[in-house]
Amino acid sequence: MRTVRIIGSGRAGRSFAGAIDNLSGWDVVEMCGRGVDLTDAAGDVDLLLIATPDESVAEVAATVTPDSAVVAHVAGSLGLDVLAGHHRVAALHPLTSLPNPVVGAQRLLGGWFAIAGDPLVGELAADLGGQTFSVEDQDRPLYHAAAAVAANHLVALLGQVERLGGAAGVPLEALFALARHALDNASELGPAAALTGPAARGDEATIEAHRDALQRRLPDELAAYDALLELARRLIRDGQGESR
Secondary structure (H helix, E strand, O other): OEEEEEEOOOHHHHHHHHHHOOOOOEEEEEEEOOOOOOOOOOOOOOEEEEOOOHHHHHHHHHHOOOOOOEEEEOOOOOOHHHHOOOOEEEEEEEOOOOOOHHHHHHHHOOOEEEEEEOOHHHHHHHHOOOEEEEOOHHHHHHHHHHHHHHHHHHHHHHHHHHHHHHHOOOOHHHHHHHHHHHHHHHHHHOHHHHOOOHHHHOOHHHHHHHHHHHHHHOHHHHHHHHHHHHHHHHHHHHHHHHHO
C-alpha cells in the first residue's frame, strides 16, 4: 500500500484526495490545511504531495524536514528547484481544470499529467488511468503559458463570443455548439486544416463588414477581433508554408 499525505486543502488538494481514494493500492492518510505543523510531514509516508498555490510551494517545502518520502508539487509553472534540499523530488501537474473537488476528482481519473523527477509520480498517474509527458524545468513557464492559453484564454474568448452574440440576439448555447464543433475539428484535423470562415477563404469584404459593425456597435471589442484575425492569418501562412 502506497501512502500519501497532501498539503493543501483547496480545490487541487481535495480533488487529488478524492481521486486517490478511488484507487486500490493507495491511501491518503492525511490532508494538512493551514496551521498544521509540517516539520515531520515527509517522515511516515511514501509520497508528500504539495497542493498549495504556486507562490507558496517553496516556502511550504522548506518547512518540511527531509526524510524518506518523495516530495512532489502539483504546480504547472514550477520546476523541481523549489523542492531543493529534499532527497527525492517530483512534479505532477494535472493538465485539466479542477473547478471543485467532485468534478476535479473525476477529471483526474484518466487525465493528462506533466511529470518530472522521481518515477513514483508516474506510477500514481498511471494508476489514475492517466497519460503522462515530461516537461523540463526550463520549459515549465512556456508549458504553463500554453496551458493558460488553452484554458483561461479560451474561456476569455468565449466571453467575447457571449458579448457579440448577445448584442445580435443570438442564443449563447448555439454559439457554444459552434465552438465545440470547431474544437473537435481542430483536434481531429489540426488547427490549420480546421480553420474556416472569411480569413481562411480570403473574404476581405466580410472581414471589413465585421470590423465596421464592431466599430459602430461594440468598439471595445475591435482590438481583440483584430488580434485574433492576425492569428488566423498567421495560421493560414504557416499552413501554406508546411504544404510547400
